[in-house]
Amino acid sequence: MIRRAKGVIFFSICAIATLIAVSLLFVIVGVIFSKGISAFSVTFLTEESKNFGQTGGIFFQILGTIILITSAGILSLPIALGTAVYQTEYLWPSFRRAASIVLYALNGVPTIIFGLFGYAVFGLLLNVGVSWVSGTFILAIMILPTLTVSIKEAIDSIPVKYRESGLSLGFSKWKLIRVIIIPHSFFGIVTGLLLGLARAAGETAAIMFTATVFSGVNVPRSFLEPITTLQTHILVLAQEALNPQARTNAWGAALALVMIVFFISIVSMFIRSRIRLEAER
Amino acid sequence: MFQLNRFGPARIIFASSFFISISIIVVIFFFLITNSLPIFYLEGWDFLTGTHWYVGEVYGALPMIYVTVLVTLLALCFAFPLGLGTAIIASEFLPERYRLIVKMVMELLAGIPGVVYGLLGIVLLTTTVQRVFNLIDGNCILTAGLLLGVMILPTIMTVSEDALRTVPKEYREQALALGLNHSEVVLTAVLPAAAKGILGAVLLSTSRAMGETISVMLVIGSLDRIPSPFFNIFTTAQTITSKLGREASEALGVGYHWNALIGLALVLFIMSMGMAFIGDIIVVKEKRV
Numbered sequence: 001m002i003r004r005a006k007g008v009i010f011f012s013i014c015a016i017a018t019l020i021a022v023s024l025l026f027v028i029v030g031v032i033f034s035k036g037i038s039a040f041s042v043t044f045l046t047e048e049s050k051n052f053g054q055t056g057g058i059f060f061q062i063l064g065t066i067i068l069i070t071s072a073g074i075l076s077l078p079i080a081l082g083t084a085v086y087q088t089e090y091l092w093p094s095f096r097r098a099a100s101i102v103l104y105a106l107n108g109v110p111t112i113i114f115g116l117f118g119y120a121v122f123g124l125l126l127n128v129g130v131s132w133v134s135g136t137f138i139l140a141i142m143i144l145p146t147l148t149v150s151i152k153e154a155i156d157s158i159p160v161k162y163r164e165s166g167l168s169l170g171f172s173k174w175k176l177i178r179v180i181i182i183p184h185s186f187f188g189i190v191t192g193l194l195l196g197l198a199r200a201a202g203e204t205a206a207i208m209f210t211a212t213v214f215s216g217v218n219v220p221r222s223f224l225e226p227i228t229t230l231q232t233h234i235l236v237l238a239q240e241a242l243n244p245q246a247r248t249n250a251w252g253a254a255l256a257l258v259m260i261v262f263f264i265s266i267v268s269m270f271i272r273s274r275i276r277l278e279a280e281r
Numbered sequence: 282m283f284q285l286n287r288f289g290p291a292r293i294i295f296a297s298s299f300f301i302s303i304s305i306i307v308v309i310f311f312f313l314i315t316n317s318l319p320i321f322y323l324e325g326w327d328f329l330t331g332t333h334w335y336v337g338e339v340y341g342a343l344p345m346i347y348v349t350v351l352v353t354l355l356a357l358c359f360a361f362p363l364g365l366g367t368a369i370i371a372s373e374f375l376p377e378r379y380r381l382i383v384k385m386v387m388e389l390l391a392g393i394p395g396v397v398y399g400l401l402g403i404v405l406l407t408t409t410v411q412r413v414f415n416l417i418d419g420n421c422i423l424t425a426g427l428l429l430g431v432m433i434l435p436t437i438m439t440v441s442e443d444a445l446r447t448v449p450k451e452y453r454e455q456a457l458a459l460g461l462n463h464s465e466v467v468l469t470a471v472l473p474a475a476a477k478g479i480l481g482a483v484l485l486s487t488s489r490a491m492g493e494t495i496s497v498m499l500v501i502g503s504l505d506r507i508p509s510p511f512f513n514i515f516t517t518a519q520t521i522t523s524k525l526g527r528e529a530s531e532a533l534g535v536g537y538h539w540n541a542l543i544g545l546a547l548v549l550f551i552m553s554m555g556m557a558f559i560g561d562i563i564v565v566k567e568k569r570v
Binding site: 003004006007008010011013014015016017018020021022024025028029031032078079080081082083085086087089090091099101102103104105106107108109110111112113114115116117119120121124141144148173174177198199201202203204205208209231234235238239247250251254257258261262265266269 | 289291292294295296297298299301302303305306309312313316362363364365366367369370371374383385386387388389390392393394395396397399400401403404405431434435438462463464465467468488491492493494495499522525526529530535542543546549550553554556557558561562
């Protein structure tokens with residue numbers, strides 16, 4: 001009897017915790033959607049922002065976020081791929097674990113430190129100021145571990161027999177990588193890239209004093225010009241406590257940003273489940 | 282001839298990208314050390330133990346360090362029971378299909394940007410906290426702790442769920458064979474076996490919570506003082522990250538103010554990376570036995 005009662009109590013505690021957690025998160029998503037939807041309209045999504053973001057839309061902010069994460073992804077991908085391939089194919093096995101630990105450590109660096117580092121390197125040392133190129137480099141560095149780890153896991157999961165058949169055909173290492181390793185880790189590469197992009201899209205602290213400005217910018221015409229993003233837009237508008245119209249626009253921008261991040265994450269989950277299906281086959 | 286492949290162009294390209302990746306963390310560490318050295322020359326250990334921070338006069342980092350730890354602990358106290366409870370239900374009691382749905386939803390939620398949480402915090406949480414606890418200002422340590430707790434909840438849940446799933450089926454079967462009921466199986470067989478992985482989950486989310494900047498900055502106020510009494514969580518304060526986020530662009534990259542801020546960043550770097558590092562080692566070990 002007592003044992004059973006204890007079991008029931010344990011289960012109910014866990015169930016209550018689950019209920020609270022799930023309803024909390026539902027409330028959060030519900031609030032973001034309901035408040036954001038009321039700001040959404042065709043003009044809100046297609047117009048430029050006016051009057052310091054208090055009126056007008058968020059077209060260039062959306063574009064800025066997409067431009068910035070795309071350029072960071074393009075810069076980060078080859079380096080991550082090279083790192084993962086070098087680590088799995090060339091590096092001495094006894095060093096592989098140490099290399100992984102270093103990469104994991106990079107993943108643990110608080111993002112604001114990337115921002116400070118970028119400010120010192122691009123703002124002071126190279127004197128390019130607040131610019132698209134600094135944001136690209138900083139975000140590329142930030143998402144590098146995400147990409148590398150994902151690609152490395154994909155390479156590790158390639159069945160040994162594929163490598164063996166390649167080697168038995170007399171492939172050189174380079175040919176093995178080109179013909180077997182990279183094609184067979186393709187989905188892992190894409191998943192890693194998408195995870196990295198989602199992470200970059202949600203990042204504010206790393207780029208707020210290096211790449212983005214709040215107003216007066218549309219599309220950067222060169223790498224040295226500043227860019228405007230949804231993240232910065234929300235950050236500034238959120239602090240406009242007294243203006244209800246600014247608040248509404250902040251919610252609209254927040255919904256747009258959340259939808260971008262969710263879209264990227266859902267695509268990456270979809271691809272990941274396909275990898276799993278292929279692995280089981 | 283055989284040396285050609287060893288140092289061929291392909292290898293050089295791969296090797297250079299590898300060394301770029303590895304050296305980044307070293308460069309960042311070097312940057313933090315060199316840029317914060319002057320403040321340690323100026324203040325010595327007082328930089329870490331001083332309680333006053335007046336730009337141009339004295340730089341004491343203790344209030345920020347203490348509040349960072351306090352806020353993180355609050356967030357953990359709030360998120361850990363909820364996250365672990367959810368993980369237990371998902372992993373041990375839900376059918377496979379629902380488990381995957383819960384997990385996917387949690388992974389999605391983990392991606393909600395910090396700045397959006399900050400907006401939620403400013404608009405909803407500060408006013409709620411202010412009303413419920415009858416405060417003058419809703420921007421306080423408690424608000425920041427609660428907000429951070431909600432932010433790390435999905436991470437705690439998914440990583441502890443992973444830890445629970447790695448416990449082999451045989452453990453559960455043997456415990457069942459001994460005549461234990463479902464809850465007892467979880468309590469006596471599964472949880473102890475997954476304890477290390479769960480600890481890893483906690484450390485990882487602690488590290489993430491410490492480094493979170495925007496949302497904390499928006500709801501904690503900005504008072505560089507140790508709360509009095511020291512456990513008073515209803516007062517405005519300043520964490521390391523909120524200090525950095527607010528003042529870094531004012532410091533303009535030179536002088537003691539900048540050195541002091543980088544000194545703070547160095548402290549944060551060591552605390553946060555230490556956590557992530559230990560957590561990763563534990564989790565990775567658990568995963569790749």
